[in-house]
Amino acid sequence: MWSMGLERLNKKGQMKIQQMAFMIVAVFIFFILAGIFLLRISFAGLYEDVDRLEREQAIKSLEVIADMQELNCGSSEYFCLDEDKLRIMSEGFSMEYEDFWSVASIEVRKIYNTTREDIECPDINCNYYNLYDSGQRNKETESTFVSICKRVRSGDLRYNQCEIGKLTVGRFINE
Numbered sequence: 001m002w003s004m005g006l007e008r009l010n011k012k013g014q015m016k017i018q019q020m021a022f023m024i025v026a027v028f029i030f031f032i033l034a035g036i037f038l039l040r041i042s043f044a045g046l047y048e049d050v051d052r053l054e055r056e057q058a059i060k061s062l063e064v065i066a067d068m069q070e071l072n073c074g075s076s077e078y079f080c081l082d083e084d085k086l087r088i089m090s091e092g093f094s095m096e097y098e099d100f101w102s103v104a105s106i107e108v109r110k111i112y113n114t115t116r117e118d119i120e121c122p123d124i125n126c127n128y129y130n131l132y133d134s135g136q137r138n139k140e141t142e143s144t145f146v147s148i149c150k151r152v153r154s155g156d157l158r159y160n161q162c163e164i165g166k167l168t169v170g171r172f173i174n175e
Contacts, residue, residue: 058142058171061103066146066167070097071131073149073160081108081165083150090121090129097132104139105170106131110148112164139170 065071066079071089073080086108109118110127118128148165151158 054171055140055142058103058140058169062142062144062167062169065103065106065169066144073147077147077149079144079167080147080149080162081167083148086129086131086148087122089131098134101132101134103132103134103169104136104172105133105141105168107168107170108146108148109166109168110163111145111166133170134172136170136172138173140173141168141170143168 063079066081071081071085073082108129108131119126120128120130143166146165146167147162149160149162152161
């Protein structure tokens with residue numbers, strides 16, 4: 001009789017231990033789920049912030065590229081691209097700068113007084129300069145207007161002949 005009471009107490013004790021273990025596991029799972037939920041809420045705007053920062057970097061790179069000595073008309077000109085320099089860079093010379101570019105692509109188009117179709121330079125009467133292309137197809141573009149100027153001589157007179165152009169920078173998209 002005495003041993004039977006011990007067995008019953010033993011079974012009740014084991015049941016209490018199992019209930020407590022189950023509750024500890026349940027509380028542990030609850031805190032894990034609550035932690036995941038809180039992390040999800042705190043990082044909800046992270047992807048939008050990354051996209052915004054990448055877009056701002058691409059916009060800033062428009063100014064940097066337009067003011068590069070390799071492309072700029074002169075130190076006093078702002079957002080002015082030298083057409084002769086564009087021709088040289090579009091002939092594949094810009095691939096030497098591949099590690100330097102922090103963008104997916106760089107293009108320049110003449111948009112005023114040109115034909116509607118793109119004629120890629122260095123052809124005659126061209127209006128499209130493909131300066132750099134990383135080959136990535138998953139990209140978004142940002143652009144700005146620039147002056148595309150070249151030195152022209154007419155008799156004894158030398159002057160800059162300028163046209164309106166559009167500098168387009170492609171930025172990488174991480175999906």
